[in-house]
Amino acid sequence: MKYEKMSQSILAAVGGVENITSVTHCATRLRIDVKKLDAVDLDAVKKAQYALGAVVNGGQLQVIIGPNVTEAYNDFLEVAGIDFGAGVVADDEGTIADMAASMKNNGAVGLVERLGNITAQIFMPIVPALIVGGLILAIKNLLVNYCGFSTDSGTAQVLLAIFDAAFTFLPVWIGYQLASILKMQPIMGALLGAIIVSPSISGVEGLDFLGMPIPAIGYGGTVVPIVLGVVFMSAVDRVLQKIIPDVVKLFIKPLLTMFIVVPVTLLALGPVGSMMGYALSDAVTWLMQHVAVIATPIFAAINPYLVMLGLDKAFIAIEVNSLAQLGYAPIIFGFISNLCIGATCLALASTIKGDAARKGMVTSFGITALCGVTEPGFYGALVERPRLLLGTAIGALSGGLIAGIFGLVEYVAGACPGLLSALIFIAPDGGMGNFFLACVVAAVSITVSFIATRVIIAKFEK
Incomplete structure (x- = not known):
């Protein structure tokens, strides 16, 4: 306590x-x-x-x-x-x-x-599973490509199963969480998620319901279809809650709910949600392929304020969709931003004299930010000195420019992007080129932010 x-x-x-x-x-x-x-x-x-x-x-x-x-x-x-x-x-x-x-x-x-x-x-409650699944896949690929493990070995298969469990069943986890937020029985949302990822339905050709053809769509790792399905389920649940007598509500309401929601999801909401998810990923991909040199540094510079408003979590859905569709996600500005905030905090700490406790606290903020968690540093040290955030922005623009020019991507969704999660940049085939690019971006972001912040402190905060 x-x-x-x-x-x-x-x-x-x-x-x-x-x-x-x-x-x-x-x-x-x-x-x-x-x-x-x-x-x-x-x-x-x-x-x-x-x-x-x-x-x-x-x-x-x-x-x-x-x-x-x-x-x-x-x-x-x-x-x-x-x-x-x-x-x-x-x-x-x-x-x-x-x-x-x-x-x-x-x-x-x-x-x-x-x-x-x-x-x-x-x-956020799902993120640990996504991180574990993605990093386990990276470790499995390293073992296969560089340590002599066979892709058919028991070790490789177990590690691959962990990855599959985290991502293939994503609609189950999302269904549970969203149903809870909408104040339904969480298990009903999880049940809908399990139904759409069932091997009897997901991606199966030639299915129909009462003569109506069901589009063959793979729902493993998708986000939007289950969100639409659970929101619709919430509306159905509230109507049934009012009209079903209490004496039979315990078993009649869930039965009618699923009898209504499952066909509507499979026939309409699921296909529409898949198209929406792919359209979103396509838009982000187009942006990063055509104007990444502009978009990446700008998003990296404003990311601390997206975090402040709580809007950064919305990008997780885009990351997941991109990984499911493309195998990678081009949303890497959080990684750059976090490193820059850490470097700015460390630069501030290096100038603190005569207050060992304050110096130690700001140093810990900087190290924590470098590891991917920026709120302590942002709120505990930088918000009250907004001029220093200019140093963060200069570093983010520099690192973002390099990342945009050379096309840095990530292969794991939801990780707290920082030095401790650098494995997210290793390609599924074990290729290290993208990882080395991430190292260069990290070095530039940290160095430029640190130096820029020291210059700002020396010039304006004597």
């Missing part, structure tokens, strides 16, 4: 458990949805022990904790008396209306922020 005191402070600052509708977390933030945002004392939250900062995005309170956020999340649930699991506290009809009102009041920005929050809640 290291975070017990912090949890007590935050719980009081948000107006108690009666003002909370759900609690989740991502890689670094404790995410709290509340009924009444005006009841939240944001300043008190920021002053809580171990809290590195707090922001409100799309009506959601986000407390920046850092890499130990899972421990803080568990302690908060314990202190608040909330059941472990999905973290859903309230199942009131007003929640969706409150979300809609929040988006309406904040216009397009509110809608984008809310979508970013929902995307984070869907994908």
Whole structure:
């Protein structure tokens, strides 16, 4: 219970458990949805022990904790008396209306922020599986290509099975998470995901339902089809909840739900979702193939602000679709941005004199950012000194320019991109050219950001 005191402070600052509708977390933030945002004392939250900062995005309170956020999340649930699991506290009809009102009041920005929050809640619990699957594949390829292991060996087959389990069954994980967020029984979303990836359906030719032909689409590793299916399931679930008598609801409602949702998903929503996913990947691919020299450095420079708004999680879906369609993902600006923030923090730490505690803290922020987690450094050291972020941007533009010119890509989705996850750049065939390019981009990004930040400090912060 290291975070017990912090949890007590935050719980009081948000107006108690009666003002909370759900609690989740991502890689670094404790995410709290509340009924009444005006009841939240944001300043008190920021002053809580171990809290590195707090922001409100799309009506959601986000407390920046850092890499130990899972421990803080568990302690908060314990202190608040909330059941472990999905973290859903309230199942009131007003929640969706409150979300809609929040988006309406904040216009397009509110809608984008809310979508970013929902995307984070869907994908962040799944990310560890994606990272493990991708890195295991990289290790398997290294063993086969450079260590003499046969592709038919038991070791290679087991490692490949881990990768397949992480990505082929992605619709199952997404279905479970999204159903939970939409306040349905999570297992129903997982069941729909399992149905569409079933070898009896996924990619099978000649299927029909009541004489209506089912398009032969492979759903393994896809994102959009299961999202559309679960959203439709939520609408069906709410209608059936109102019209089915309680005495038979336990078994009749799930039966009717699946009887309605599965055919609609296979006949319409799945094919449409697949086309949408491919169109999205095609658009990103076109962008990176034709204007990567411009797009990559710009996205790398603004990525810290996408993270601040919670919009960076939306790119995970694009990464997954690109990997499923192309075998690689060209979205590498998060890697460049994280390294630049780390270098800027280290440059700042190198100039701190006479305050060993502060110097050590900022140094740890820099190292953490180099490893892929930037919120501690961004909120704990750089936001209060925005001029230093110019040094971050200069490094990001430099590294992004090289990455754009030579076409740097990644082969694993969802990883916290940093030095510790460098295996994401090793090609599936074991080729190391892309990995060496990533090393060059990393070296340029870190060096330029460090030097630029030192120059800015020397010139403007004497």
